[in-house]
Amino acid sequence: MLKGLGGLGDMTKMMKAAQEMQSKMEELTAQMDSLTVTGESGAGLVKATATAKGELTGLEIDPSIFVPSEKEVAEDLILAAIKDAQAKASERYQSEMRKLTESLGLPPDMKLPF
Numbered sequence: 001m002l003k004g005l006g007g008l009g010d011m012t013k014m015m016k017a018a019q020e021m022q023s024k025m026e027e028l029t030a031q032m033d034s035l036t037v038t039g040e041s042g043a044g045l046v047k048a049t050a051t052a053k054g055e056l057t058g059l060e061i062d063p064s065i066f067v068p069s070e071k072e073v074a075e076d077l078i079l080a081a082i083k084d085a086q087a088k089a090s091e092r093y094q095s096e097m098r099k100l101t102e103s104l105g106l107p108p109d110m111k112l113p114f
Contacts, residue, residue, distance in 0.1 A: 048082070056082050 035052040045065055049058040059079045063071045 054086060056086065 031052075033051055033053060036049055036057065037052060039048045039050070040046065042062075042065070045062040047058075047060040048056060049060075050056045056079065059075050059082070061071060061075055061078070066074050
């Protein structure tokens with residue numbers, strides 16, 4: 001189809017492969033939003049539920065380790081602290097990715113993986 005045009009045929013193949021990779025990454029990202037995992041501690045007294053992407057969606061604490069009337073307050077405080085840590089981790093990840101793209105001579109706002 002592109003015979004006689006030098007490396008354009010290879011470039012077309014590379015672009016198609018990049019588009020396929022992007023499509024697969026989008027599919028994987030969507031799957032990670034709907035997949036949940038549960039972590040436990042204290043022999044199941046504390047349970048945290050999160051998406052596979054790491055977004056915490058719930059926290060359950062057995063009231064036997066707290067004063068029962070303070071259970072919801074303790075859960076809210078723990079959940080807020082975890083979400084704050086996740087936000088800082090995300091910011092750090094993005095900062096490190098910007099450094100990586102710049103060191104490779106790519107535009108700093110380029111998203112990796114493609």
